[in-house]
Amino acid sequence: MPDLRPLALVTGASGGIGGAVARALAPGYDVLLGGRDAAALQDLATDLPGARPWPVDLTDTTALAEAAAGIMRLDVLVHSAGVGLFGTVAETPAGTWRQQFDVNVVAVAELTRLLLPALRTAGGHVVLINSGAGLSALPGFASYSASKFALRAFADALREEETGTGVRVTSVHPGRTATDMQRGVAARFGEDFQPERYLRPESVAGAVLLAVTAPPDAALTDLVLRPTAS
Ligand SMILES: NC(=O)c1ccc[n+]([C@@H]2O[C@H](COP(=O)([O-])OP(=O)(O)OC[C@H]3O[C@@H](n4cnc5c(N)ncnc54)[C@H](OP(=O)(O)O)[C@@H]3O)[C@@H](O)[C@H]2O)c1
Known part of the structure; x- marks a missing residue:
């Protein structure tokens, strides 16, 4: 009996x-759960039928190729891994720029490249969790915003290149979202962490679901979400 459920990698x-x-994809997809902490991913998988850990450091090119090698058909690839390293241009050294681009851009490009055959086979969908910072840049956000501007350029080029292959590409640009990364942003800039004023991660997930469930004649290319409270 063939496995009829589509496959997603997050x-x-x-x-x-x-x-x-x-969690939003799990009812309709078998989900590969990306991250570096295999035990944490196993805990998450326990709650999600059809989900399984996919532990790999995305900046380890050799390990990434090995992890991607067994994936022959992929319906949805969601790039949500990212780092937020903040500081003014004056206080940001080359190593920080490299680290930021390594995770937020280079790893995304490499994983997409490795999985494009599997995505083409499925007529799949690439979703990139970008940011409001990928649309405009603020003081203290130069290296983060630059990585997200680059990510948007990557998505736009990929979309044009894959026209006619059946692969769709969506950039999702959330504003402040109540996660550990946003807790770090608040601490970095001496603000209180106020989750009630930010987007809920589930709302961002809803935008991803909207994109991947769009009818085949339609591509949602860019989705911008802002918290209503700020
Ligand atoms: N939170 C916000 O306000 C906000 C707003 C707009 C856009 N975004 C974007 O949304 C995405 C998700 O952010 P989040 O708020 O959910 O952040 P988060 O809770 O800090 O999660 C970051 C994720 O990235 C993974 N990651 C980081 N470096 C990695 C590496 N080298 N290899 C593999 N995985 C790695 C982490 O895995 P480990 O568990 O292994 O560390 C973790 O799963 C990011 O791209 C971020 O830029 C966030």
Whole structure:
């Protein structure tokens, strides 16, 4: 009996937004849960029928290729893994720029490249969790925003390149979302962490679900979410 459920891979599933995306997809997809903490991913998988851990450091190119090698058909690839390293241009050294781009851009490009044959086979969907910072840049956000602007350029080029292959590409641009990353942003800029004023990760996951369940004649290319409270 062939497995009829479609397959999704969510990077950053151990994080706030990626975890919510994995939970939102789980009723309709077998979900590969990306992250580095295998035990945490196993805990998450226990709650989600059809889900299984996919532990790999996305910046380890060799390990990434090994992890992707067995995936022959992929319906949805959600890139939610990311790092937020903040500081003014004056206080941001080269190593921080490299780290930020390594996870937020280079790893995304490499994983997409490795999985494109599987995505084409399925007529699949690539969703990139970008940011409001990928649309405009604020003081203290130079390296983070630059990585997200680059991620948007990557998505736009990929969409054009894959026209006609059946692969669709969506950039999702959330504003502040109540996760550990946002807790770090608040601490970095001396603000209170106020989750009630931010987007819920489940709301971002809802946008991802909207994109991947759009009818085949339609591509939702860019979705921008802002918290209503701020
Ligand atoms: N929170 C916000 O306000 C907000 C707003 C707009 C956009 N975003 C974007 O949304 C995405 C998810 O953010 P979040 O708020 O959910 O952050 P989060 O809770 O801090 O989660 C980050 C995720 O990225 C994974 N990750 C980081 N580096 C990795 C690496 N080298 N290899 C594998 N996985 C790695 C982490 O895995 P480990 O468990 O292994 O560390 C974790 O699962 C990011 O791209 C972020 O830029 C966030």
